[in-house]
Amino acid sequence: xxxxxxxxxxxxKPSQTLSLTCTVSGGSLSSGVYFWSWIRQYPGKGLEWIxxxxxxxxxxxxxxxxxxxxxxxxxxxxxFSLRLSSVTAADxxxxxxxRVGAYGYCISTNCHAPFDLWGQGALVTVSS
Amino acid sequence: EIVLTQSPGTLSLSPGxxxxxxxxxxxxxxxxxxxxYQQKPGQGPRLLIYHTSSxxxxxxxxxSGSGSGTDFTLTISRLExxxxxxxxxxxxxxxxxxxxxxxTVEIK
Numbered sequence: 075x076x077x078x079x080x081x082x083x084x085x086x087k088p089s090q091t092l093s094l095t096c097t098v099s100g101g102s103l104s105s106g107v108y109f110w111s112w113i114r115q116y117p118g119k120g121l122e123w124i125x126x127x128x129x130x131x132x133x134x135x136x137x138x139x140x141x142x143x144x145x146x147x148x149x150x151x152x153x154f155s156l157r158l159s160s161v162t163a164a165d166x167x168x169x170x171x172x173r174v175g176a177y178g179y180c181i182s183t184n185c186h187a188p189f190d191l192w193g194q195g196a197l198v199t200v201s202s
Numbered sequence: 203e204i205v206l207t208q209s210p211g212t213l214s215l216s217p218g219x220x221x222x223x224x225x226x227x228x229x230x231x232x233x234x235x236x237x238x239y240q241q242k243p244g245q246g247p248r249l250l251i252y253h254t255s256s257x258x259x260x261x262x263x264x265x266s267g268s269g270s271g272t273d274f275t276l277t278i279s280r281l282e283x284x285x286x287x288x289x290x291x292x293x294x295x296x297x298x299x300x301x302x303x304x305x306t307v308e309i310k
Contacts, residue, residue: 119288119303119304120301121247121292122301123299123300134297136299137297170246172246177258178252184297186235186294188237188249188252188258188294189237189239190249190252190258192246192248194244194245195245
């Protein structure tokens with residue numbers, strides 16, 4: 075079955091760029107049916123949606139992060155990635171990649187659908 | 203943005219008991235675009251309920267969802283040992299997508 079796995083540095087210095095990759099296994103990221111997302115969970119357990127991407131490269135971001143955020147896709151590697159610039163301690167969180175679109179629909183990567191599959195998560199700590 | 207408030211923060215129950223979890227939205231969620239997730243330590247959330255009351259694939263029928271407008275409920279009819287976890291609601295009606303703060307269901 076399809077699985078998602080996050081990878082990347084666990085420690086990032088303040089003001090630098092946080093980079094994570096999500097590898098999709100057991101299925102194709104380019105299937106056309108699904109969209110792909112990043113979500114983070116703060117140490118206090120609150121969850122925040124970061125953004126969506128389609129295999130075409132079209133994106134849809136949370137406005138609160140848009141100025142610092144880049145989400146990209148590499149269909150040849152069956153991966154999609156997150157880059158968040160100018161990080162501070164407030165960006166310390168567990169970062170999850172997820173799939174969206176199995177239930178509901180998406181219009182131009184703005185999805186009215188829940189996250190039906192999640193990765194295990196990757197803890198990223200921002201500290202000097 | 204739509205703020206989701208979950209209550210109670212913690213629910214202490216025994217296996218076999220009924221659990222009722224609440225999720226209240228700061229404004230009406232149209233089209234019943236509300237989901238519920240279960241999260242266990244060290245794992246990503248698992249989708250339980252979507253569109254307010256539809257069970258995701260493989261979810262046991264002891265889990266049910268209901269509600270409309272601003273008030274939604276997740277009910278676990280008879281708690282099994284594996285049901286003790288944290289539960290989150292999420293709205294996908296309007297952007298940005300938002301989540302509730304979670305309810306912990308713990309063993310009494």
